Amino acid sequence: MTTTSHSSITKPHVTEKTLRMSEENTYVFIAPKKMSKTEAVKQIEKLYDVTCTNARALAGTSKMRRWRGKIGRTGLYKKIVVTLKEGQKIELTGQT
Incomplete structure (x- = not known):
């Protein structure tokens, strides 16, 4: 599969739990x-x-959303959980 602009990593998923995991x-x-x-x-x-030394993929589901009386769905996505080699780090915006 070739990489195109619409099939790239969107963003790091930053929550309290993922900051602890980092x-x-x-x-x-x-x-x-x-x-x-x-x-x-x-x-x-x-x-x-x-x-990356280890990787896991989790499939996320779309959810129903209402906006001004209209019903829609959020997009499908996938979470990629990666473990890095010892001593390497990725700087995330939510870290202190």
Whole structure:
């Protein structure tokens, strides 16, 4: 599968839980539903210049949303959980 602009890692998923996980060298990213785990790991390694030792993929579901009387759905997504090589780090915006 070739990488195109619409199939790239969207953003790091920053919550209280993921900030605690980052202390153990584990980071969570949001990716498009159709992206494979290996493709996501390659993009993370290239984008942040790190080496991933372990990766897991979790499929997220879309949710119903209402806005001004109209019903819609949120998009499908995938969470990619990666563990980095010892001594490497990714700087996230929510960290202190």
